Amino acid sequence: MSDQALIPGWEVVIGLEVHAELATVTKMFSSALNRFGGEPNTNIDPVSLGLPGSLPVLNEKAVELAIRVGLALDCVIQPSVFSRKNYFYPDMPKDFQISQYDLPINGIGSLELPDGRRIGIERAHLEEDTGKSTHVGGGGRIHEAGHSLIDYNRSGVPLIEIVSAPDMRGAEDARAYVSELRSILVAIGASDGKMEEGSMRVDCNVSVRRQGTTELGTRCEVKNINSLRSMGRAIEYEARRQVDLLESGERVQQQTRHWNEDDGRTHKLRSKEEAYDYRYFPEPDLVPVEPSEEWIAEIRAALPMLPRERRRRLADAAGVEPSDTALTVQRGMDDLAVDAIAAGADAERVLVHVENNLADGAGELTAAPFAALVAMETGGDLTATQAKTVLADLVASGGDPAAHAAAHGFEAMDTSELEALVDRIIAQHPDDWDGFVGGDDKERRKKAGFFVGQVMKATRGQADGRIVNELLAQRADGQGA
Amino acid sequence: MPEKPRLNREDVAHVADLARLALTDDELDAFTGQLADVLDHAADLEALDLDGVPPMANPLPLVNVLRLDEPEPGTRADIRAEVLDAAPSVEDGRFRVPPVLGEAP
Amino acid sequence: MSARSTADAVRAGERSARSVVEEHLAAIDAREDEIHAFNLVMADEALTQADDVDRRIAEGEDPGPLAGVPVALKDNLCTRGIDTTCGSRILEGWRPPYDATAVERLVAAGAVVIGKTNCDEFAMGSSTENSAFGPTRNPLDTSRVPGGSSGGSAAAVAAGFAPLALGSDTGGSIRQPAALCGTVGVKPTYGRVSRYGLVAFGSSLDQVGPFAASVEDAALLLEAIGGHDPRDSTSIPEASPDLLGVLGQGVEGLRIGIISELMGGPDQAASVEGIAEDVRARVEQAAEALAAAGATVEHASVPSTIYGLSAYYLIAPAEASSNLARFDGVRFGLRVDADTAPEMNTATRTAGFGDEVKRRIMLGTYALSAGYYDAYYGRSQKVRTLIQRDFSRAYESFDLLLSPTAPTTAFPLGDKTDDPMLMYLADVCTIPSNLAGHPAMSVPFGTGDDGLPVGVQVLAPALAEATMFRAAAVLEGTAP
Ligand SMILES: [Mg+2]
Numbered sequence A: 001m002s003d004q005a006l007i008p009g010w011e012v013v014i015g016l017e018v019h020a021e022l023a024t025v026t027k028m029f030s031s032a033l034n035r036f037g038g039e040p041n042t043n044i045d046p047v048s049l050g051l052p053g054s055l056p057v058l059n060e061k062a063v064e065l066a067i068r069v070g071l072a073l074d075c076v077i078q079p080s081v082f083s084r085k086n087y088f089y090p091d092m093p094k095d096f097q098i099s100q101y102d103l104p105i106n107g108i109g110s111l112e113l114p115d116g117r118r119i120g121i122e123r124a125h126l127e128e129d130t131g132k133s134t135h136v137g138g139g140g141r142i143h144e145a146g147h148s149l150i151d152y153n154r155s156g157v158p159l160i161e162i163v164s165a166p167d168m169r170g171a172e173d174a175r176a177y178v179s180e181l182r183s184i185l186v187a188i189g190a191s192d193g194k195m196e197e198g199s200m201r202v203d204c205n206v207s208v209r210r211q212g213t214t215e216l217g218t219r220c221e222v223k224n225i226n227s228l229r230s231m232g233r234a235i236e237y238e239a240r241r242q243v244d245l246l247e248s249g250e251r252v253q254q255q256t257r258h259w260n261e262d263d264g265r266t267h268k269l270r271s272k273e274e275a276y277d278y279r280y281f282p283e284p285d286l287v288p289v290e291p292s293e294e295w296i297a298e299i300r301a302a303l304p305m306l307p308r309e310r311r312r313r314l315a316d317a318a319g320v321e322p323s324d325t326a327l328t329v330q331r332g333m334d335d336l337a338v339d340a341i342a343a344g345a346d347a348e349r350v351l352v353h354v355e356n357n358l359a360d361g362a363g364e365l366t367a368a369p370f371a372a373l374v375a376m377e378t379g380g381d382l383t384a385t386q387a388k389t390v391l392a393d394l395v396a397s398g399g400d401p402a403a404h405a406a407a408h409g410f411e412a413m414d415t416s417e418l419e420a421l422v423d424r425i426i427a428q429h430p431d432d433w434d435g436f437v438g439g440d441d442k443e444r445r446k447k448a449g450f451f452v453g454q455v456m457k458a459t460r461g462q463a464d465g466r467i468v469n470e471l472l473a474q475r476a477d478g479q480g481a
Numbered sequence B: 001m002p003e004k005p006r007l008n009r010e011d012v013a014h015v016a017d018l019a020r021l022a023l024t025d026d027e028l029d030a031f032t033g034q035l036a037d038v039l040d041h042a043a044d045l046e047a048l049d050l051d052g053v054p055p056m057a058n059p060l061p062l063v064n065v066l067r068l069d070e071p072e073p074g075t076r077a078d079i080r081a082e083v084l085d086a087a088p089s090v091e092d093g094r095f096r097v098p099p100v101l102g103e104a105p
Numbered sequence C: 001m002s003a004r005s006t007a008d009a010v011r012a013g014e015r016s017a018r019s020v021v022e023e024h025l026a027a028i029d030a031r032e033d034e035i036h037a038f039n040l041v042m043a044d045e046a047l048t049q050a051d052d053v054d055r056r057i058a059e060g061e062d063p064g065p066l067a068g069v070p071v072a073l074k075d076n077l078c079t080r081g082i083d084t085t086c087g088s089r090i091l092e093g094w095r096p097p098y099d100a101t102a103v104e105r106l107v108a109a110g111a112v113v114i115g116k117t118n119c120d121e122f123a124m125g126s127s128t129e130n131s132a133f134g135p136t137r138n139p140l141d142t143s144r145v146p147g148g149s150s151g152g153s154a155a156a157v158a159a160g161f162a163p164l165a166l167g168s169d170t171g172g173s174i175r176q177p178a179a180l181c182g183t184v185g186v187k188p189t190y191g192r193v194s195r196y197g198l199v200a201f202g203s204s205l206d207q208v209g210p211f212a213a214s215v216e217d218a219a220l221l222l223e224a225i226g227g228h229d230p231r232d233s234t235s236i237p238e239a240s241p242d243l244l245g246v247l248g249q250g251v252e253g254l255r256i257g258i259i260s261e262l263m264g265g266p267d268q269a270a271s272v273e274g275i276a277e278d279v280r281a282r283v284e285q286a287a288e289a290l291a292a293a294g295a296t297v298e299h300a301s302v303p304s305t306i307y308g309l310s311a312y313y314l315i316a317p318a319e320a321s322s323n324l325a326r327f328d329g330v331r332f333g334l335r336v337d338a339d340t341a342p343e344m345n346t347a348t349r350t351a352g353f354g355d356e357v358k359r360r361i362m363l364g365t366y367a368l369s370a371g372y373y374d375a376y377y378g379r380s381q382k383v384r385t386l387i388q389r390d391f392s393r394a395y396e397s398f399d400l401l402l403s404p405t406a407p408t409t410a411f412p413l414g415d416k417t418d419d420p421m422l423m424y425l426a427d428v429c430t431i432p433s434n435l436a437g438h439p440a441m442s443v444p445f446g447t448g449d450d451g452l453p454v455g456v457q458v459l460a461p462a463l464a465e466a467t468m469f470r471a472a473a474v475l476e477g478t479a480p
């Protein structure tokens, strides 16, 4: 990992709590639809409003998705119990949240980052989401609002809360972790993982310590982070704040802090002393969940390939390191790449195309024409520039790369024709040629660019730049000798 | 009777606060005495050897009571009008409350 | 006329459901002012429902085993569009948007809901004096309490306002008022009757159950409301038990144990206190009657039952403190306005809850709070395990157990209202069954020295309601 020592002499220690909404049809404990954002208070029922007399019944799919998450994170899947977390808040209709406390469904596990490092997972448990408050007046700011309005459409939506170990050492690590976690959640169909839309929410536990020490510093929990970008900013601000305190001889107080996107700072919400007394106790309206070995095996068998397995598979096929395949896997083009390589395409060129030329998606491109295109390119039938053009055609409309190349009038130039052209251009530009032959590295590079440009101009881009460079080098060597 | 009271006025004031109840001074005195009586009675539990006895949260041995992830047809989910009509205060189809002040935990 | 014979007559077209309902409305008219069994008498709705039953019979349909039978509902059972107050100001005027499962099943069996009965606020109490709408009086002596918390339901049956009533029993709230009013009252096995739509008090203890003037009618009612409900995760996945079919089977060969710890008296080494002499004498007489009917009757020991009261008064309030948090003025019921949401919550709850509810909420909050959980709630849950184990051990030697239902006969209004702990002792014999999750019922068996009814409690292992009803039928038949 890159050196993340943001502040010389200090190490930042980060643990993350990620809440992700599970992709079920109905809510965690009732048959109201898991859908919100539209007309307020439409997807409600006695349970999601916490009406007197209503009772929760657990959604089997939510449990299955939680187990998928647990398996994907190599967690211990264990018997679990729901508890009540008691606190008053208007968007929490029962004034307690049903959550898993001392007995979560997923225990210790880990997440593998693309660079191969593992971040510990302490637990991944099920709980229910709250309704949504809108603060009216005071510019929507909570402290200045005249009143608040509550929509319970989101109340009771199933969540999985994934708690990492304090294994990250900087904003970069945290970003890598969250991206990887999101890819996993999406890959296994557990959640859509959209941070900006709030279906994935991150709280950061940040502490700092002197480089070389091992004891954990006092941490602060930072809330209200709405994007990867703000997470990075919040971590950097918070780490700096803590280091400043310590360097000026003060102490870090254990606090919950609120990230403010507008002023780019974290603000104290409450101290450890003001922490809520949640009075957890086992939820008497629910019974324990003890997934059978058979059920877990069934879920495991149906699990799609995980991002880390896809990276490894592509790396093996391409003969590169798994970290070199991260972008391809992230773009979901690893099947295409693996198949193209299997069809004989040059692995390096395949990865270059995916990374540089397919940022907007593969469109109609399939493996066989992709492989054929790369073969034409490596065989010298197409230049890199021409290949890029044909690739765009394949993305737009599929088809045969040779046909596209012909339609563009791309034809492989024969080398003797090219040699004659190069010699002619050298003769036309003697001063530049002297500069190429006799100049320093910088001058030589500059003049190489000039001559390749001239050749391209003369051939309307159909010459292969690599070959032109080789010819220039040969001619110069001949003169120098 | 125990030598030390099992709970005092401050404890009762604290739990009243946690439970969102306001007590007058007289009520605080009365409740403190009454709650202490109950806790004194419950002191008989202290003598019991409960080592290795598992706690019982529910008298039934049921596990894995699950429902299918399917919306329920019928009227139970269709209670919007009734519920909003019965609410103390509503605005734009949402429940209206005085300003909430702090963030949710 | 019993509920069963009334239903049979209505189903046979021998009398109309309307006439049955009118007869009971007349009885209510005559004495309700004096007794105050109801928070709401649903005269119009009941007559409409009765007419519907009559119409269906005229069309050749069978409305079901409770055809035309009026049933009174404790006011903590949700009824769609009908006030459901739980005896509390905080829910005054609240109309649930749904029916409790037990209510749905009653209506499906042809019963007619005649009203919502008064109760201690949120079912917290043993005398029905904790209702925000005033106390209910014992129809047998109006200077006395009917017991509680389902005192309104017990009084309604005892006064002939309805042949059947539903109550809820968290620590004895069906059995104790049944005993004090001289009716039959049943707490089924935890999970036997759905709790969906019962406003929760102590969720791991609450059960809905019947009141009736006879064992047979109680069986009829329990059969109708029992059985699995997918809306309640703690509902037992079994059909409702056949009870009517076993009532005549007697107790020949059954082994019945008198629980020593619940009999009090000088000869009992470790027993709860406060069991009145006249009550104890009736229980012993009941035991003799069962022996005479062919049962083997002996003394039994369930040692940890003496800790039941202590454990219960930590567990039930703890659960209640959480269950009652939702009464916050945001979505339903009372709101007392204030400048901020937390202040509004506090103002609403302070004005809306009575003292007993506040007491239990605070007690429960304390028992769960940081630093006290293990000593109070956690410990009590372990005691619960001990009690269930002790019962299991006793049931290795006995089919049923016997005890008083309540320590005394009905006491005067106001007698215990100043001393909560004294009031709590009224539940000392009934609480252990709730903690264990076992069924138990109270059967009237003679009177005490004051001429007021004494109830004998029959206790059974989980799911053994049928055996319990056999003994209850024998007691009913031999009661002095
Ligand atoms: Mg958290």
Ligand SMILES: [Zn+2]
Binding pocket: A019, A127, A161
């Ligand atoms: Zn959470």
